[in-house]
Amino acid sequence: MEGRWNLDDLYTSFDSPEFKDDMAKLDQKVKEINSWAKDKLKKDSNPQKILEEYIAQYTSIYSLAVKLMNFGNLSLSTDAKNQKAANAIEKLQMKMTELTSATVTFKQWLGSLDNLDEILDSTEKLKEHKFYFQELDLQNKHTLSKEKEEVIAKMKNTGSSAWSKLQNNLTSTLTVEIEEDGEKKKYPLPVVRNMAFSKDQDFRKKAYKAELKSYEKIEESSAAALNAIKGEVITVSKMRGFKSPLEETLIQSRMDQETLDAMLQAIEESLPIFHKYYKKKGELLGHKKGVPFYDMFAPVGSVETTFSYKEAQEFILEQFDTFSSKLAEFAKHAFDNNWLDIEPREGKRGGAFCSNLHPIKQSRILSNFTGSLSDVGTLAHELGHGYHGQCLYQESMLNASYPMPLAETASIFCETIVSNAVLKEASDKEAIGILEGSISQSGQVIADIYSRYYFESKLFEKRKESSLSVDELKEIMLEAQRKAYGDGLDHDYLHPYMWVCKPHYYSAGRSFYNFPYSFGLLFSLGIYAQYLEEGEAFVEKYDKLLSVTGKNTIADVAAMVGIDVRSVDFWRSSLNIIAKDIDKFLELVE
Template identity: 40%
Template structure:
């Protein structure tokens, strides 16, 4: 689907007062494909079959004995892999974009399913490609050392050979990919369909119904009674859907456990660290920093409770507004603000953002059948991106747009690189997005009237609380889920218990432990990807890494923009540790993560001062 944001619940404008839905844009996909019936779409479907077949034919040929011919042969494999991969990604991204804005479309769902079938030969070819590289690794390593043509492919080839150690025989991988269409992937689509459409009666007098997306939006309502009512209604919806949702989660995790074991992974976490391109030491340093920060966030939540005039915050108070409500942003105001402040950091970044707005790259209108949340997806054949969000006029929604535009800017900087040098991991995927979000937040803090500063800074801390505290709770939940799922399926009650215990372990005394959210396992689609377990800690990684980069940008001034571009271009051809070293950071040292956390600590201190002006 693309790279998504992780912040407060995303709102559906068509169910939120105060914003003209008609004024909000829908994206224009016609430069990619005009429709599923377009000749270009049919052409690329035929082309991917030919390209995947060509790659398989090449792979069936024996490795030439002659050294120069062997080097040429491997390069031909790489180029064939790149061509087929780009076409396949373009098709998948388009079908997913159409489906996620209209999950009730049977045509879109059929196309998603058809592409999964169509791309099976490419999946087989990729597995065979890695196996061939591993079998000839001594020759490959010789080429890397002696043939200058191989210099751009050093990281890709070494990683591909390492991946080959964790895959089954090609025919078994082919079977696993085929079964995934009606197995783990289908369970994931079930969660997506339910979470985008499940609703409940809200107003008996008018017959108004609200989806769970709209109910979660009401967590931002200034009236605590409304927040609590929405929270209880949301839990009721999830309760009514808990059996299919639990079946989906058990199916996804059961699939992942079975297939990962066959591939040789000891645990899902081991696989996740490999996918994230980070060492175990980096991961432990990050988690230690998150855990050390918990008292700071609990104190923040206690201060928030005092401001709200309550004994302690409930889960439905996490997004309650604090301070003045601030301005209601129009789409045009958000657009110009983002463009102006992107440009203040890097003129090219501002020009790019204006292009994205003016050429309808953003789908901001909330509507029934459109998924919640936000994401950015890329189309390699056109070199373009598209952004899905649900804009409703708050500053949170402004920063969400900035976040996703950060992802798009990242893609813009690497779109000229082949896919063997531009495929970056989740950990580094959040770098550009959170950096862009920070640029916009810091600008807003400088320009806001004194009366609005409390609300703005609390909004930033609130989002950090989600990315640090809630993300850690989700990591704890998923770790426990994998351990238990190995022994058998879990009931909805067990899943709720695990989630509640994870929230208690992280939020601690910061929240009322009788008013948590036991169904967060059903809310978050990140749990429902068989291929990407632990789709959580990379957000915390991205937040703290980006804060470190932003601090460095302030220290170095305008010249940092060029260094930042260089760093982003390396994200697809280096480990996370290597990329960080370009900025002078040591990811395996807890002190680095603590330095990023210090930026949040400073914001919390300012929040405390603003909340207690007489202190």
């Protein structure tokens, strides 16, 4: 039916012969590659042949794992009680840890080659995968013995992964008590956090206070989880020879410190303009000391435009076509072939995401569409992710994995196409609401992400010495918010528990799950500015850029369109686009 996706091109069910056969095949292929790594790497002296065999074997395993895992995750995302999906995911996670032996053995063998670059230039197939193998060689420098890596992989299941699951369970089952009409009512935490967007200021304040009060029930458990996860990261990162968890994250992100420093410098310089916006928003809502946290997301202005799903499709296709027919054709194909699940319903997860399915050269997009203008922007955003995947399907699967900072490039670009079109047609009254919503979102990605980066930096620094108490964690968070928001926020009403409700802090595999968002927004804005300058001539460059994001460093990808991400001026120019929007908003509300 329209509004729900079709997963049949993956599998028809968890009981289907195809799904069961592929689970069995994955088992067999994992055993085969472990046996191959154990025997072949010792006996065969032809490195060229070994490298090409590895490509074939690992691509085959990766393809199967992506299909199986995505079928499980996609099924669970629309039906939280799907026990078969949950069981399949857990089995797959265990199966993938069994790959550790082969991958570690292979990396160590790769690191033993003295003439790797020469070998990689010897055949077309190896040239195609040169960056992939060079990255594996770099990883080998931070890889421990096979035995230690196997222990770490298995221990994570009862260590950081278990703590992460606990924290997810704590926040997803936490109920918040709010008094309404003289009666106390209980709500899930996500519902209460969404009350920040209510039109009723008294209700927003009441929800904020109730939310903070509710965290007292889980603060000690959350602190234990956070300390355990960050402690594990520090220990393992040090064992692997990284200078810090940040260095490890930058290497994983194919990004250098110079780029991060340039971006952070520009962000720090831009914070006063965001403070100006927040102070004005506070004034509009009747506050004299900046905006209190409970009013940060309060609606300002009036946006009454609504869309049916069909109208949203037509509008998106029309706007995408102004950029390129290829982008519009991709979106139409996605709509026509039920690649989207947009209907809100019980058991379906909130928010939105896109899963690119390289083995079947398709995508699946989840959103919770209610017809608002924001929902249309969300659809455009997720279709941008899908288009990024489409541009990568011509590449080998091993060359299709891009780093987090580049993950938002196409999505924000597509959202910008649509939001700019909406703004052009809006009345002054609606323009205020549209602009304010956009600036508020940018404020989260710039000012709030800056506070999260600062908090996590301090957390790692202090966790090296000892575990942190709840009071210490709260104080660091308040310090981070004061630093990021300045006098834009009322310091009597901050959010000391932001470390509890943000799941990003509770991933051992993704430390500093914050600055990539800032990078994504600002890089996309810079790319969009280039498009406005060059027009149609830019379209081919854009598609090419997306197609190589899986086999280049971030600096090299950016250089393809003439951008120097190590230059503070580039980041300033992107932030200036947001500054102009803030100036326009301030002008409209005067």
